[in-house]
Amino acid sequence: MKRAAIPLLALATSACALGPKSPTTAISLPPPANAATIPSAAGPAQQVVPGAAVRADWWRLFDAPLLDALVDRALAANNDLATAEANLRQARQQAAATAGASLPQIDAGYQAQRIRTSRTLSNPLPDPDQYLYTLHSAQLSVAYPLDLFGAQRSKLLSARAAAEVAQHRLTAAHTTVIANLVTAVIQQGALAAQMEAATDAIHNNRDILHMMKVRQAVGEIGAADVAAQETALANAEAALPPLTRQLEHQRAVIAMLIGIAPGSPLPKLPALADLTLPDTLPVALPAQIVANRPDVRAAEAQMRGAGADVGAAIAARLPSIQLSANIGGEATRFADMFATGNPFWALIGGVTQPIFHGGALLHQQKAAEAALEAAKAQYRAAVLQAFADVSDALTGLRTDAQALDAAARASDAADRNLGFTRRQLELGSVGTLALLNASASDAQANAQLVQAKAARLTDTVALFQAVGGGVAPQR
Template identity: 70%
Template sequence: MTRPDLTRPSIKGLCLLGLFGAVTGCSVGPQHPTTPLSLAPAVPSFTIAPAAGPAQQFQAGGEPAADWWRQFGSPALDALVDRALAANNDLASADAALRQARQQAAAASGAALPQVDAGYQAQRIRSSRTLSNPLQDPDDYLYTLHTAQVTVAYPLDVFGGGRSRIKSARAAGEVAADKFEAARLTVISNLVLAVIQRASLGAQIEAAQSAIRDNRTMLDLLRKRQLIGDVGAADVASQQTALATAEGVLPTLQKQYDHEEGLIATLIGVAPGSALPAMPGLEELSLPASLPLSMPSAIVAHRPDVRAAEAQMRGAGADVGTAIAARLPSITLSGSFGGEAAAFASMFASGNPFWSLIGGVAQPIFHGGQLLHQQHAAEAALDGAKAGYRAAVLQAFGDVNDALSGLRTDAQALDAAARAMAAADQNLLFVHRQLELGSVGTLGLLNASAADAQAHSQQIQARTARLSDTVALIQAVGGGVSAIGR
């Protein structure tokens, strides 16, 4: 029997078919999906009034330094951030998700290349005498068959479904990278804010303890004056009430202080209640001398959550292309070459090698509307991703606007609180002297003491707010751009 000559014509035809697929291949679906930001309200203009209190300059068009937390001038804070970056569990989880997404993107790219597989099989076979040739030697009923072959398969991506899957996988990798950046910025910002809040609560606890000592001193003075009949029992009782009120503030502050220490422990990767490294006090934290004021375009480019939303939108657009390509014809090429013989050494001897070349085209005809509905679902996901991107951009602008508004008012509040505290301290000093001389009433004493405690608390809170809103502005403009590869 003459074997048909498939060598030259078939190989030539398959090469031409592959060339046709490479030349005429096209991608379906949106290639670079965008969304008009003009659908959103106009980008607000950021106007900064001169800051009162410690000087802070706003750099229009500036960007935060990659290690922006060092601008607070605290080596203890720097050490805490370094520890959090090395041991925080949220960052470890985000890093694992990033590595997974990158490997999946690499796997998707590999799926578009020719697939080559090699195989070897050895069989020990005994034939049935009934089904064998009657003249066959009985010793030939038992024999060994060796088979080895190499198979090559290649799907021609004529309509870009494979390329769309690669784009989607790469976009998912970019989303994971941006989410890692967002997690990194969040961890650093939350840690800095927790350290600031802990320092603030520590200062408030000291102020509360000072107020308690002052009230005890004044109570002792009133009791002495009561003994000589200068004041009555009602005056002493009023001061006892004031002392108890001051003492009642302390447990709440201590509870909040312990909570912040537990939060710091979690952020640096240790169990709450564990011994913590050195922490800066409120006076050890300096306001950064200059703050970045990024332009709206830079905010969109640098905010990791906005970048993640943009990558999510591109990935959704690629998924639409994949869904469309699934409804179009698919072309595959495959070939195999091998040998088969009873002896291992004879598999590729004359007459034993075999080969095959196969080309196939498949066109979906009826899938109960499944493929069409999948395309519509992908298009709906793209619309949702576009809306998510617009929302992320607006949220970014809103965060910057809130932080700037806070900084504008914080400086004024801090200046007013500092003046009020100085006046209250001076007034309380005068009242103490008058009390010692017996020329002040209980009401004046109580008012001066309460005003002084409130002024100290307001000054601490105003300083804390300015430090916290400084962190909020840096976080709102995207933090320092790190060297994460995309």
């Protein structure tokens, strides 16, 4: 009865893996966000909804069909996504290969040898006069490493964790590509609007310069006033090239994100006014953020993989058992290899216990334990970064609304002031300096208004990404 219990105990032990099964680390959760309304006198209000789920297709909340078409192209042709998908396939195949290594290994072989033996040696053949012959051998080999202490199982757990990391990194790449594309479209629209405002400012300054030259011709103003306006026009014209450069850069970013060469014709892009600011801001609870953020889930899977590596390092210092068997046939004629008397077989069992490896196995175990501690720290850092991203996005949205209201008031006042000043200049009641100041203030206020509108859209994208970006499709 005791003899039967020994192999059963060994088989039961082989199903276990050493090391931490599910390594965890303590992390404190911040209080959940409060339901609140972010008001804006110059734009739509936004409602913060704690605990609400983020739509997987959150970019459609901007209600811009042209943006939706761009996202579809990026999901189909983006090279970062293609790289992440290939990495996932590689990790899955490596996990499958590791799983296969824990199963019995079966190999078949055939060998033919042309041999001539020396007459001074004993002839191995039954015919003592036959010294030249062909020896045919066929063999089937079976090997099975008995996973007594779970070394192979730990390696399998590590490989599966690596595949899970690759899966979450694909999800993160999916979210990042979409967020980067939407942000680039917003920035492109904002730059186009700023260029339009800068072009209007150039036209206004040219009109003013023409008017001043007319007044100079009749002797109402001097050359100094005209020169000052020419300076103002040159400054307005100088503001346009940097905007053009930034606009072309954003167009190049969009091209790369949708998988085409920069400089190629782009699909029609939505203007800033075509993008609708989402009025609902779903903010997941802290525990949901930890569960939904792909970078946090990847860090968690990496931590479990590191725990499995510790188990494999421990098992490497313990005995390993190898079972193997060979069966085949050997004859001087191919057809006689399995004739009576020619087949052979062997059953082999072996145990290996590491005795002295110069401390290498112990140091490898300690290295694996250090890697586990690093993985725990990386997980904690990923969780804290997730909470920081959400906090930054919410703070940005609140301040963006305030900045938009101030920018709208400033733009309206600057427009009215420029109109009044131009009229007064025509009537001769103000000097050139007042007009120059009014013109510069108007251009600056209009640019700040465009930037404030773009900031609300951009920080909304950042919030969607910070809470996990919804559920990306599994590949």
